Structure formats: C-alpha cells, structure tokens
Amino acid sequence: MCIFNQLKEFSRLGALGVLGGQFKSATRYNPCPMSPHDQPTRPVVTRFAPSPTGALHIGGARTALFSWAYARQHRHIPGSKFILRLEDTDLKRSNAESTRGIVRDLAWLGLNWDEGPDPKAADPYAQQLGNNGPYFQSQRAELTFKHNYEHYVQLLIDAGEAYEDNGAVRLKMGSHRGDITFDDAVYGRIEVKAADLEDFVIRKGDDGGRLPTFHFAVVCDDALMGVTHVIRGQEHLTNTSKHAALHDALAKVTGDPVTWARPVWVHTPSIMNPGGSKMSKRDKAKAAREAAKNAKIASADGIDATRFNAFMEGENNDSDIAMSIANQLAVSLPEIEVDDFRRSGYLPAALLNYIALLGWNNGDNIEKFDLDYLIQYFSLDRIGKSNSTFDRVKLKSFNGDAIRALSAEDFACELADYVKAYRQQDWGQSGVFNGDDWLAFCTGVQERTHTLPDPLDANAYLIADDDTITYDFSPKAVRKAIHGSEGEGIRLLEQLRAIFDTLPEENFGHAAHEAIAKAAEVFGGNMGKYAQPVRIAVSGGVVTPPLDVTLDLLGKSSTLTRIDRCLEQAKAQTGT
RNA sequence: GGCCCCUUCGUCUAGCCUGGUCUAGGACACCAGGUUUUCAUCCUGGUAACACGGGUUCAAAUCCCGUAGGGGUCACCA
Numbered sequence: 001m002c003i004f005n006q007l008k009e010f011s012r013l014g015a016l017g018v019l020g021g022q023f024k025s026a027t028r029y030n031p032c033p034m035s036p037h038d039q040p041t042r043p044v045v046t047r048f049a050p051s052p053t054g055a056l057h058i059g060g061a062r063t064a065l066f067s068w069a070y071a072r073q074h075r076h077i078p079g080s081k082f083i084l085r086l087e088d089t090d091l092k093r094s095n096a097e098s099t100r101g102i103v104r105d106l107a108w109l110g111l112n113w114d115e116g117p118d119p120k121a122a123d124p125y126a127q128q129l130g131n132n133g134p135y136f137q138s139q140r141a142e143l144t145f146k147h148n149y150e151h152y153v154q155l156l157i158d159a160g161e162a163y164e165d166n167g168a169v170r171l172k173m174g175s176h177r178g179d180i181t182f183d184d185a186v187y188g189r190i191e192v193k194a195a196d197l198e199d200f201v202i203r204k205g206d207d208g209g210r211l212p213t214f215h216f217a218v219v220c221d222d223a224l225m226g227v228t229h230v231i232r233g234q235e236h237l238t239n240t241s242k243h244a245a246l247h248d249a250l251a252k253v254t255g256d257p258v259t260w261a262r263p264v265w266v267h268t269p270s271i272m273n274p275g276g277s278k279m280s281k282r283d284k285a286k287a288a289r290e291a292a293k294n295a296k297i298a299s300a301d302g303i304d305a306t307r308f309n310a311f312m313e314g315e316n317n318d319s320d321i322a323m324s325i326a327n328q329l330a331v332s333l334p335e336i337e338v339d340d341f342r343r344s345g346y347l348p349a350a351l352l353n354y355i356a357l358l359g360w361n362n363g364d365n366i367e368k369f370d371l372d373y374l375i376q377y378f379s380l381d382r383i384g385k386s387n388s389t390f391d392r393v394k395l396k397s398f399n400g401d402a403i404r405a406l407s408a409e410d411f412a413c414e415l416a417d418y419v420k421a422y423r424q425q426d427w428g429q430s431g432v433f434n435g436d437d438w439l440a441f442c443t444g445v446q447e448r449t450h451t452l453p454d455p456l457d458a459n460a461y462l463i464a465d466d467d468t469i470t471y472d473f474s475p476k477a478v479r480k481a482i483h484g485s486e487g488e489g490i491r492l493l494e495q496l497r498a499i500f501d502t503l504p505e506e507n508f509g510h511a512a513h514e515a516i517a518k519a520a521e522v523f524g525g526n527m528g529k530y531a532q533p534v535r536i537a538v539s540g541g542v543v544t545p546p547l548d549v550t551l552d553l554l555g556k557s558s559t560l561t562r563i564d565r566c567l568e569q570a571k572a573q574t575g576t
Numbered sequence: 577g578g579c580c581c582c583u584u585c586g587u588c589u590a591g592c593c594u595g596g597u598c599u600a601g602g603a604c605a606c607c608a609g610g611u612u613u614u615c616a617u618c619c620u621g622g623u624a625a626c627a628c629g630g631g632u633u634c635a636a637a638u639c640c641c642g643u644a645g646g647g648g649u650c651a652c653c654a
Binding site for chain 2: 354
C-alpha cells in the first residue's frame with residue numbers, strides 16, 4: 001500500500017479534525033465548552049431524510065451537516081443520535097442507484113449515521129431492521145406491526161379525522177381542525193388560518209401503490225423513530241401546518257401524546273444561484289443542453305436516443321445525460337451535487353466549512369473551522385432566515401486554504417487519488433513520477449493549488465515528451481524574456497546552457513538553481529532575468545513551480561534538450 | 577393570483593430581540609503597495625451596504641405601519 005495512503009488513512013482515523021494549521025479548532029478557541037444557548041438534558045434525535053431520486057444535492061448536504069452536527073453536539077446525552085432514512089414512497093422516481101450515491105457522498109463528507117442503511121451493503125435495499133424498523137419507507141409500508149402506516153390511516157378514518165376519496169385517503173382540515181399555529185426554531189411562530197387549509201391526501205390510491213404520501217410517512221416515521229428535531233429546507237415550511245395537524249390528530253386517536261408530540265421544526269433558508277434561481281440540477285441540465293445545441297450533436301455516449309431527445313426537449317434533467325454531453329464536448333457544468341464538487345477537486349473539509357457558513361455563523365468572526373468546532377458551537381438560534389447565494393469563488397478560496405493546511409504527505413495522497421479517479425492516470429509512485437519526485441512535485445505545487453486539478457492542468461509540460469513542448473513567443477511576457485533587450489534572453493540561455501552542461505545529473509535542479517543565482521551575482525541583474533528564459537525554455541510558458549523543483553523533476557537531459565529546442569526556434573524567428 | 581416567509585458592502589455575513597458604544601465590524605472578490613526567480617502564498621492599506629416611504633423617540637440598521645423587490649407553497653412529488 002502506498003505510504004501516502006497509509007498516512008492518509010491514519011489521519012482520517014484521527015478524530016474529525018479534518019483541518020489543521022491555520023484552521024481554528026474548537027479546543028483552541030474555547031477552553032470552556034459551555035455554550036450560551038440551551039443545554040438540553042434530553043436526548044436529541046435528528047435525521048436526514050432524502051428521497052433517492054437523484055444524487056445528493058449541495059443543499060441536502062447542508063441539511064445533513066446541520067442535523068448531524070446537532071445530534072453530535074448532544075451525544076453525551078444517552079439516546080442522542082443521527083438517523084439516515086430514505087423517503088422512497090414515490091415508486092416511479094426512486095431508485096437504488098440514487099441511494100448508493102447518497103450513501104457514498106455522505107460517507108465522503110464524513111457525516112456518519114447511527115441508524116440507517118449499512119453503507120457497506122452491496123444491495124442498498126436489503127432490508128435492515130433497526131430498533132425502529134427499516135430505513136426505507138417503502139419497506140416500512142410493507143410491515144404488519146406497529147410501524148405500518150395503514151394502521152394509523154385506519155385509526156384516523158375510524159375517528160372521523162380522515163376519509164376516503166377515490167381510493168385515496170384525506171385528512172380533514174379547515175373548520176374541522178381550526179387555525180393551526182406552530183413554532184419554528186428559525187422562523188418563529190407561524191399561524192395559518194383554517195380557511196387556508198385544505199384536506200390533503202395522506203395515503204395514495206391504487207396508482208400510487210396505496211403508499212403513504214410524503215406528509216404522512218414523514219410524520220409517522222419521525223414520531224415512531226423518536227425524532228426530536230426536524231431540520232430541513234424551508235420549502236417545507238408551508239407544509240408544516242399539515243404535519244402539525246397530523247401529529248395532533250395522531251396523538252388524539254392513539255391516545256399517545258408523547259410519541260406523537262410535535263418535534264422541534266427547524267427550517268433552513270435556501271441556497272441560490274448567483275442568478276437568483278434556486279440551485280438545482282436543472283442548472284446543470286440547462287448548461288449541457290445549451291452546449292449540445294451549439295455543437296449540434298444528436299446523441300450522447302451511453303445514452304439511448306429516447307432519453308437523449310427527451311432531455312433535449314427539457315422533459316427531464318437527468319444528471320447522467322448532462323454529464324455524458326459535457327464529457328463528450330469537454331465543457332464544464334456548474335457544480336450542483338456533492339459529487340460534482342468532488343469531481344472538480346474540492347476537499348470535503350472545505351466544502352463542509354463553506355456550506356456551514358451559508359445560513360449559519362457563530363457571530364465570532366471565525367470563518368475557518370473544522371467539524372469539531374461546528375459540533376461545539378452549532379446552534380439553532382444562529383441559523384439565518386434569508387436565502388443565500390452560493391459563491392464558487394469563495395468556496396475556491398476556502399479550498400485553497402484547506403489544501404494548504406494539509407501536510408505535504410496528505411496533499412500528495414489526495415492528489416494521487418484524484419488523478420487516479422478522474423484522470424485515469426497514475427502520476428505518483430509507480431507512475432509518471434517515482435516516489436521522491438512525486439512528493440517533490442506536490443510540495444512544489446501545493447501552495448498554488450485551489451482545486452485538485454489545477455496543478456495537473458498547469459504542469460502538463462512536466463510529463464510531456466521533450467519534443468512536444470511548443471513555444472509561442474507572441475505573448476508579451478514570453479517575448480520580453482526571450483527577445484527583449486535585443487535578444488538578451490537568448491544570449492543568457494546559451495550561457496546557462498553551457499553551464500548546465502557541466503553540472504551533475506544528481507540533484508540537477510538544485511545545482512542549476514545555484515548556478516543561476518551565481519550568474520545573477522556575478523553578471524548583475526536580478527534572478528528573474530536569468531530564471532525566466534529557462535522557465536520558458538523548459539515549460540513553454542512563464543509559470544512553473546520554483547525552478548529548482550521544476551528542473552529536478554525534469555532532469556538534466558530533458559532540460560538541455562528543451563533549451564536547445566527553444567533556442568533553435570527563437571533564433572529561427574529572429575532570422576525571419 | 578391566495579397564503580407563508582425574507583430584505584445590511586458585488587457575495588457570505590456581524591450588529592437587530594434587550595434603540596445611543598455603528599463616523600456599521602469580519603470574510604471572499606476587487607484596487608493599490610510590499611515580500612518573492614515566475615505564478616501563487618504571505619503582509620499592509622483602500623473602495624464598497626443598513627431596499628424605499630412614513631411613524632414612535634431626545635436618539636432607529638435596531639421598534640411600528642405601508643410600499644417595492646425576492647423566495648417558498650398551493651400534487652394521489654418529496
């Protein structure tokens with residue numbers, strides 16, 4: 001096993017302190033863990049309940065993060081836990097692939113659950129009975145014991161709280177129940193007039209497999225699983241009057257006001273696009289559609305024609321089609337889902353840190369923190385009410401900071417894994433670089449890296465064949481360094497080439513660097529005057545890691561070959 | 577359209593509940609300067625906001641009312 005991988009595993013095992021260095025850790029910040037807000041003495045049970053109809057959305061990730069952090073904050077109270085439950089009562093849209101993706105993405109983020117599907121299970125739908133029944137609502141519906149939704153539907157009908165309507169069952173609202181008032185931890189007290197409340201379906205008819213609707217399943221499961229705090233997106237705020245009514249009705253018909261007590265509702269504001277629309281996979285689909293239209297392509301790899309055409313007509317926004325088109329046309333799509341951010345080279349630590357700040361802050365001007373800090377300081381009453389715009393530029397800045405906070409070994413490991421996974425190349429160890437060179441390369445590029453692919457794209461010349469390096473002397477900086485001052489760069493390059501030729505191959509870059517420094521000292525001028533022509537000669541451009549690292553990685557022979565080629569072309573151009 | 581919710585620098589936000597300490601603080605971005613062999617990093621400084629209109633008050637970003645703008649929701653989707 002790669003030493004870097006071992007090191008990484010080790011660091012991952014070490015608590016959840018995902019960030020070190022300049023990132024503030026909770027313990028450093030506040031030696032006294034007593035927070036100003038509530039110190040509940042009762043257990044806190046939260047859950048993340050996505051519907052497996054697509055990949056894990058960035059907004060879902062934030063909901064999961066808050067739910068997770070709040071449960072972890074209270075883990076010292078026995079019974080506190082974080083549950084993952086899959087809401088798959090929409091048979092047509094739910095699928096196992098989505099479940100796998102959600103489980104994988106949550107695991108990647110490091111948000112572990114106390115109860116929920118086994119992340120290692122081959123078949124995500126293999127039924128697992130926890131203390132409170134299975135974690136898929138479709139499975140809960142099949143059961144015949146206390147978790148069966150149908151049992152409660154019947155109780156409501158018998159008590160005159162609900163009635164059948166074309167095979168479906170509706171809960172009586174309106175004047176039957178009166179005005180509904182509930183409290184939200186973020187938005188405060190919400191009052192809805194009886195006249196604005198309509199009877200709503202709690203169990204679907206035959207077309208829907210007689211399954212419970214989302215509203216009914218959610219209330220039953222939360223109550224039966226003992227969920228105390230329901231943290232979810234604010235699109236559910238209006239729905240909550242229905243859920244409140246359901247809790248109250250069920251408490252009444254079962255005579256069990258404890259189990260069916262209303263939970264604490266916590267609605268989080270939405271995350272928006274810079275354009276103002278809600279961040280959704282539709283944005284990815286839209287970008288892909290536009291690219292496909294511009295390129296006038298009529299199919300996409302691995303996508304059958306019917307789906308492709310439906311996609312182009314806007315009849316679906318499937319991410320796999322969008323991705324296929326993007327790959328085919330080599331265009332990038334806006335990151336929307338957690339997996340998109342991983343592909344783009346973001347670290348979980350940075351992503352988590354950034355989204356935690358979208359709608360929450362500790363009021364202490366501390367922006368860089370790790371999960372330990374969030375667990376310690378997270379509080380419901382510091383969640384904001386207004387929607388926030390997702391700023392990828394700021395995320396990138398956070399990611400750069402997170403990358404710089406990694407040890408050189410951890411960074412080397414992250415990068416090697418990334419290259420393997422998304423470039424299907426092996427740059428480290430046994431691959432393009434040998435072990436020492438790989439670490440040297442990573443060390444050289446680490447502080448210039450904002451997202452993982454940055455150093456790959458910027459340093460392709462390093463692994464290119466010597467004769468594929470091309471020289472474009474038209475950009476200003478290059479022209480100046482080579483042809484400026486009547487070809488001074490060319491003359492310097494010739495002199496340096498002669499010196500380089502006498503240097504040993506061992507530690508060539510280091511020796512070459514010293515030679516350049518000495519030349520600058522002896523002949524005058526700053527080091528850049530000498531280093532830039534060399535940099536251009538070996539890379540074709542003006543930006544590389546420090547020259548000693550670059551030349552070490554390249555080796556003496558490549559360096560000389562490239563200088564020769566550069567001189568040849570520069571002179572040829574001067575001649576004409 | 578009905579109902580619900582929101583509104584501080586370009587963006588994320590602190591401050592608002594408990595009016596005066598706010599000539600409104602921080603971060604990202606941007607601009608200028610410095611460090612540096614390039615780029616980046618790092619350091620210093622700067623530009624930039626209380627949506628609008630009324631009211632209450634000695635005093636309002638903070639309290640009240642209205643207007644405008646934005647979001648959500650009105651499915652046998654979740």
